[in-house]
Amino acid sequence: MEIWTEKYRPSKLDEVVGQEHVVKSLKAYVKSGNIPHMLFAGPAGTGKTTCAIALAKEFYGDAWRENFEELNASDERGLDVVRGRIKNFARTAPIGGAPFKIIFLDEADALTSDAQAALRRTMERYTATCRFILSCNYSSKIIEPIQSRCVVFRFSPLSEEDMSKFLSRIAEREGLEITEDGMKSLLYVASGDMRRAINALQVAASLNKRIDAEAVYKMAAVARPEKARNLIETALHGDFLRAREMLDEMFMEDGLSGEDIIRGLHNAIFDVSIPEIKKAEIIDRMGEIEFRMVEGSNERIQLEALISYLVAMGKGGKE
């Protein structure tokens, strides 16, 4: 039994989904036999790690494991740990006649700027034997001296089309059937993050070979968009008690946490037909409620308060 995100991680650059311009350049690097230091910037689940690994596999062939080291900056916050591992890795010659090794430093923006300054020195020191690929969410969180030494690639969120194509490929290989609403729900749960989509698919597949919305939402601890929208509309129509029943159903029957629920409501608010300014005010209020839940308040009371707010707002806020 394998985790599908690994099982189906593309091992060739050509198989990477989306990010065409990045892939094109990386392939050119492989062909030329030289790789610059690189900075991969982009949201989670858009292929940063995949591209780094696929690059290594194509560049080194079978010896990729020996020449490719993966470090996570947020796991190994102590820069001495990072340094130590980089040093150990860089000290030995590349395997199989490769000109240099590659170090992939994930979540480099988790490092403080002091730590980044030290990292920069480490990078410089091992430049003869190593290339660095740093990944981060926002390139602006990486200090200038490092950016100056790297070629920056921006990874954009994956399109729904690209995601569903890839998910269908997995389904075919695993002998699954994804229904139309199943696919929709997978895309909803993922919101642009391929890793999350594949995880949701695998979890849903553990229930049944047929992947429908029911299975996806049930397993992914995500509120169903229709249910969430229904709750909001019921409240806006002034039926507090009915809306609360729906809330309890989400808690009890769907097994959702307060945070799961508020996130579902949050997503659904955009589909409700009320003036935009009211949506903004509701979102503001939701943020407040989620904050209080994080602070440890009673989730049900907080969500009830939100419902009452919606009820009042539905009446135009009048007494």
Place this chain on the structure above:
Amino acid sequence: MNWTEKYRPAHLDDVIGNKEAKEKLLKWAREWQVGSPSKKAVILYGKPGVGKTSAAHALARDFGWEIVELNASDDRNRDVIRRVALTGAVSEILGAPEDAMGRKVRRLIILDEADNLYERNGDAGGKGAIIETIKAAKQPIILLANDYYGLTKGRGSELKKLCIPIEFGRVSEREIVSLLEKICRNEGLEYEKEALEAIARRCDGDVRSAINDLQSISYERRITRDALRHLGYRDREAEIFTALRIILKARDMRTAINQARILDESPDNLILWIDENLPAEYTNPTDLMRGYYFLSRADVFLGRTWRRQYYGMWRYAYELMTGGVAAAKRYGRGGFVRYSFPTWLRKMAAGKQERRMKQEMARKIGKKMHCSASKAMEILPLIKRIFMNAKMASLLAVSLELKREEIEYLAEDKEKAEEIYKMAEKIRKMNKQTMLFNF
């Protein structure tokens, strides 16, 4: 091979930009040809990629000097520096002191990233060791740094007396473009001049990143504007302005939010851009108030994100600063509105240096006035007032031993500062002569 290495200038003449800085460096190096100059070290400082390291290496080559380089080591504590730098610097090379042309063979010591981490864990006493080394040195030393104030603050302040500071500024777009053209010709690449100009503009004076950019799109053998866009190299400011325009003119939340999502900008930066330009777009006072209500709420959620380290709050900040602000307006302003770069960001960047200088000055004044630096900081505004009187200012400048930049800061006017500086120099000279006379 990396082009930044391949095209690293061999001679000082080939280092582009920074003419004045190169001349200063050359002058100092020439002094070494005939003896030992009064300042044995120079500090080359400036932002990344403007040619500091290149200039140092090119200089050594031009003069036939050996190089001892201490860079990028992660354990440059006192002992290491002393061992490498001090021994290298003190020992005159016996036996072969001159080259074929009768010049003294020097050993140039280059300390890269001198501003970083010398005083932190594991690097204890680094600055002290550098100072010691320079004092004892019989060989030329070049310190390289991004941040002059960082290097010379605290225990590093002695460096200011021991070294000649030489600033390396941004290299002009024109010079970068012509370098890129040269590389293109040499590599046999076709190119659109506009593409090279775009690279030069974007790299903001950083030659290394310009060359990196060029190489990274060179594999198709054609340098085009299109290729630049594909690579994700875009005109950042124009891109943010375009996004801002869509966000602030949007009538529904979703359009604004989606626009923000495809922009590679963290919410804590984005909020500054919106803050800067909101008043330009929202001219109706009530709209502005409503807009700022959501912006301030976004700010509250950002604060909560940091304080609780709970990134679930980020989304609210994001949506309220974009969608919330967009939804807040009732009267859109039609037509084109000119946006600007966040003044706050600019001031913060500029202010960093200024704050350092002020602290430095306060320390100096504190010493003279027998009080702490923070106490002296309170006096600075008063001194600023006094500086409106040039005569008194020059006397103060002498007694407080103010430097030119400090005078400039206090006088708030370049010309006036120049006048004060000249008067102060005169007084200084006169004082010296009187002292000699009395002696």
